[in-house]
Amino acid sequence: MALIIGEKETRRLIDMPRALEVVEKIFRDRAGGKVRSLPRRRLKGSEKQLNVMAAWQGDWDLICLRAYAGQANTITLYHGRTGEIRAIINMGYLSSLRTGAASGVAAKYLGPPKAEVLGLIGPGWQATFQVEAIARSCTVRQVLVFGRNPKKTKAFIREMSKDLAAEWKEVSSVEEIEAESDILVLATDSTVPIINGGHIKDEVLVISMGANQPVKHEVSGDLIRRMDFVVTDDLPTAQTDSGDLIDASRAGIIHWEDLVPLERTVVSGAPQPRPKKIFFQSNGIADEDLAVGRFVLEQVRRKKVRARKISEI
Numbered sequence: 001m002a003l004i005i006g007e008k009e010t011r012r013l014i015d016m017p018r019a020l021e022v023v024e025k026i027f028r029d030r031a032g033g034k035v036r037s038l039p040r041r042r043l044k045g046s047e048k049q050l051n052v053m054a055a056w057q058g059d060w061d062l063i064c065l066r067a068y069a070g071q072a073n074t075i076t077l078y079h080g081r082t083g084e085i086r087a088i089i090n091m092g093y094l095s096s097l098r099t100g101a102a103s104g105v106a107a108k109y110l111g112p113p114k115a116e117v118l119g120l121i122g123p124g125w126q127a128t129f130q131v132e133a134i135a136r137s138c139t140v141r142q143v144l145v146f147g148r149n150p151k152k153t154k155a156f157i158r159e160m161s162k163d164l165a166a167e168w169k170e171v172s173s174v175e176e177i178e179a180e181s182d183i184l185v186l187a188t189d190s191t192v193p194i195i196n197g198g199h200i201k202d203e204v205l206v207i208s209m210g211a212n213q214p215v216k217h218e219v220s221g222d223l224i225r226r227m228d229f230v231v232t233d234d235l236p237t238a239q240t241d242s243g244d245l246i247d248a249s250r251a252g253i254i255h256w257e258d259l260v261p262l263e264r265t266v267v268s269g270a271p272q273p274r275p276k277k278i279f280f281q282s283n284g285i286a287d288e289d290l291a292v293g294r295f296v297l298e299q300v301r302r303k304k305v306r307a308r309k310i311s312e313i
Helices: 007-013 016-031 094-110 125-137 150-160 174-180 221-226 235-241 243-250 262-268 286-302
Strands: 002-005 035-044 049-057 062-069 072-079 085-090 117-121 142-146 167-170 183-186 204-208 229-232 277-281 308-310
Touching: 002 286, 007 085, 007 286, 016 035, 016 094, 016 125, 016 262, 016 286, 035 235, 035 286, 049 286, 062 286, 072 286, 085 286, 094 125, 094 204, 094 229, 094 262, 094 277, 094 286, 117 125, 117 174, 125 150, 125 183, 142 150, 142 174, 150 167, 221 243, 221 277, 229 235, 229 262, 235 243
Parallel strands: 002 085, 117 142, 117 183, 142 167, 183 204, 204 277, 229 277
Antiparallel strands: 002 308, 035 049, 049 062, 062 072, 072 085
């Protein structure tokens, strides 16, 4: 019997603290050779695009197939030995939750030792998860926010300040947020670079999570050139999807073999002496989907949550 698990149930069964735990564990499993995955592939239809990616974890023997197009966004969990479908899960909430958690894990291991100022460019839906995850991973005392729409920026700060006890500040320029941030997150859908790194601190972690297609761009080649250490969640995915890194590679600014997978830093930490300027490119990968999806499935079973069961698809 396969379970159909909707977004309402996922919101009840997993929160950010738990997502941080399971996402960090899946990166440890990657480092231990327990995970195999397929990077994202895209198929364009007449108007919409189908995106698919997959991952398998050996201890669980679960295969996760993530597929999304337009408003349809699901994972299907298969038993690795029998091929039986264990669950189909709505990822509307979970995909944003695990993307935030990946940034939280990166901040935990790559953020400056005394990171207290979090800068955020792009105060939208995904930004709420970025802020929560990083605030739970680092000692955030101040959050700076820059957005193109002042009304939306103020509304974002007003809502988020109810849940996070920090000093909140709307900044008026990209240069200001660069100059003051210890950790700087870009959560946009921009197709042109937003920052070039000319004003960043001597010690800083820059996280880009919006530029996850070749046509998307959040940071310039100049910023990447200034970095001492470049990390990504999955190198094969970065080579096909990370617009900024693809351009930097073509320009000779970076070489793919020099990029460091996030799992290596999770297991071993940043190299010593510690790099001062670090860039993390988050692409969003099926390993993370498997981590949160499997946790939700286990909670449904453990707590006997009422979920629709189907015997045939």
